Amino acid sequence: MAGIVALIINEDKVLLKNQIGTTILRLPIINVAKDEDEKGSLNEYLISNISNDEEGLLKIDPNLDMLMNGFSLYLVDYSNKSSSLKKELPEGLVWEDISILDKLCERDVLIIKVIIESCIKVKYNSIGISRIENRIKHSERGNKYLRKVNLSISDKRIDEETPMNLKLRALMLSVLVGIIYFIFSFHKGYKTSSYLGISYFIFASMVLIYFIAINGIRNKNGLFGYFLIGSSMLVALTFAIYTNPLIRSLNRIFVPSTLIMGFMILNYKDVDFNLGNFINGFLKRIFTHSFKGITKVPDVTFKLLKGKAIKKDKEVYKSILQGILISIPVIFLLGSLLSGADNVFGYYIKNLNEAVTLFRIGDSFWQLISSIFVAVYIFGLIWSFRYKFRDESDQYFEKKTMEPIKIITLLIIINMLYLVFTKVQISYLYAGDVKLLPGGLSYSEYARKGFFELVIVTIINMVLISFLKAKVTEEDEKLSITLNVLYTLIVGFTLNMMFSAFYKMNMYVEAFGYTRLRILVQLFIILLGIVIILQLIHIWMRISMFKPILVVAVMFYLFINFFNIDAFIARKNIEVYKDKGMNESYLKILSFDALKEMDKALEDGKIDRITYNNWIKVNKDNLDTNNDKWYEYNYYIKESNKR
Known part of the structure; x- marks a missing residue:
């Protein structure tokens, strides 16, 4: 004997049933004999116990028939037929x-969640169903469950409604991205990678084209998104200009990060620019939603292969494949004959054969694996933008819960500490009087130490x-002002x-010269100064400063990229040390970005030919590339090869 579990609303x-001898309430269970019809049995039960009217009492959809431990699930909704219910x-x-x-x-x-999920799938709704949904949303777990269900159903509908030609385009572009990555990343097997020159800009451009071709630009007024994508492409272009290894390493993080942020803003109109929510959504886009998108690859591929468009042209594709297979032995035969007939043609055929052998299976295995992973990941990332912005209702920060009096006490103590610290600095650091320093400290030693600690304290503040500001309640106006x-x-x-x-770092530079780290620290301190001023505006005006801060940070980073730090270091250090004995050991580790300054110093006699040649040799050894591939093009490397 089978049975029915019914949700009757x-x-x-x-409607619930008391278990005999207990106060426990359960959903009604209706037994159904093997020879009986489920719907007939349920309808008979309802008329006998609940309703006076048979017509229209039972809401059944085939999609709601779900087997659970031998019981079918049914929804019976009297929300619009309450007048026909029995009084007792x-x-x-x-x-x-x-x-x-x-x-x-x-x-x-x-069971109730499963039935509600089924109602969502078939777009069935009523007063009773809406109230059950709202009740489920009252709990954090239930709210997350319903959002997950709605997102899952929405994703499936989007997948089903996506045109076949768009799916084909997405897969083809994914394959093309993988091929480009395969070619640009490695040219002599996986052990020796190619130099990232103009290839990086081309690859980033390809990803941008991929995004637009699949998703378009839904938020055309997202100026901030255009700004981030434009900044990303400008930085990608620097791979074809500069060779500074530190900046290039940072750029490998900056370019994809700003590109994805730009995609988010141009694709969604409801992006929350609260710092916590934005970063939370960004990280989930990279590590969660993209991998969920990857799971669509087999499904999209399978549906594509079964699609009408593929079936319609099946014979055409079959004929093309047969033609390719037939042509292979013919091409080999004719190619061999023509190679013997013309030595120049034979030379090119031989080089082509050598190029092909470079990609032996053993050498190219990891190269192929990484390319496939990149292609699939990019597909998942781009495809994930077709769905709703999943974090639209997530809140990174909880409600304000901190009691203001406690925080005021804490802030007073912190300010007292900073007041003492500031008084000490005014007395000793800025005054610069060696006689005032205690404990036999020298002024130079005192002034040159502690800048990194000060930067860390600044960030903490x-x-x-x-x-x-996000956690403390500010309902009382006086406490808020305090x-x-x-x-x-x-x-x-x-x-x-x-x-x-900044003052300490400047004195350190005057004593020991410029380095990449010291310049970056100085620029970072200036950036922090601008950010803390924006934070001051946030304190009194209560407006979000995340977007202005991000704009300033990106513009600063663009400046760093095109400032040419190594050229600046070479120029300044040569000027400072020309009469003191130059620090040649640090000049040697500067990249080819300092080429023009080194040429000028050589011409002016500020450095000798040995120092110059050693610098060229060290850089070429570090690059480990001849830069002979067109996609490895880099301006300063090309210029250095002329020396």
């Missing part, structure tokens, strides 16, 4: 408020203020710390 009521129920049955769902056993809750005043004092002390750090 009437607007804000749900037989013993053991009771109408309960929908709020009772929280107290049902885990199995019944699961910025994070602390942002966190407290907090803002204390925040502002911390900002003032922080600006002094940044100036102090």
